[in-house]
Amino acid sequence: MYPSTITDFWLSPSPTSRLHYGDDTFRVFTDATLDEDERLSIRTTADGTTRVLLTPAVAGTIGLQDGQPIDEADFRQRLARSGITLNGADNVFYFTDEARETLLGEPDAASIRVLTEADGRAFEQFEEAASEQDRDDAYVELDHWLVYGAFEGERLVCVASMYPWDGAPLADLGVLTLPPYRGRGHAPRLVRAISRAALARGHEPQYRCQLDNHASVAAAESAGLTRFGTWDLIAEDSPV
Structure with missing residues (x-):
């Protein structure tokens, strides 16, 4: 449910x-x-x-x-x-009722924290190390409604950000891990941490990705999200 x-x-x-x-x-x-x-x-x-x-x-x-x-x-x-x-x-993923209960009972990892304007330089270095395609696909921004980062030492290696969605109490989520640091669990832990923060603010986390983005689907499932369905929109250049 x-x-x-x-x-x-x-x-x-x-x-x-x-x-x-x-x-x-x-x-x-x-x-x-x-x-x-x-x-x-x-x-x-x-x-x-x-x-x-x-x-x-x-x-x-x-x-x-x-x-x-x-x-x-x-x-x-x-x-x-x-x-x-x-x-x-x-694809659109959400936490089920049961998964939410488990999520809310967990602490954040020590390597994860909220990002603010004071992290501007670290975020710039993070963006410089990511490809343009990865940045476009993930759409993580330091000025979003809620922003979290995962660090290895002093290096920002994974960022997740959220913004309120379509006038509803939903928070759309993007996450990006730098390629050398993938496969170490940063994205799932970060998704869970930022999702706890969104729930505390009264918003349900929403995770979207293209149907053929198998790595992103795997990341969503690793974070404990369940595929709710699919969502499509008219293309901007359609003749209407």
Whole structure:
């Protein structure tokens, strides 16, 4: 089981959304208040339940009519015919209720602490030692809502940062370990430490990664997170 904060965000309609059509496994909602970059999103839980949220403009572009029966295959065919593309789904991981209880009972490792502006130079050196691709994928920043680091001696070797997610009490998490220091348990310990801090602030930790990022999937599982489902968004250059 997962906390209601997570299941409500994924499965419960917002006050401004309207059910277009739905059955036990596939539901489509329209919402005129969605931000431009979220004018179409697809959330699928691990048990196969899919929830689509889109603006009336997107619904009109793909020819959806109120109450019209539709399944996921038909929906995706309509997207393709309309030239609408998606970014590519992310895996989304959370702590189950049981895992949260274990997590909250653990102390932080001695090599881990909060990072502040005073760690600016150490963070600069950390970024200089990481590849541009790794930095882009992880998206860890010193000015995020919550930032933790793991050290070997005086060297900052792993950083995790979080920021509040999509107006919900969720905290999206990124983590990056410098290549020479991988495989030593820094990332899982750091993810657990920053997650305890997020929970203390009333936010549920959220870990995302691309479906084919097997190393990141392994890191999430090593940290005690469980895959809840996948999440996809409309691409910025889609014609809507």
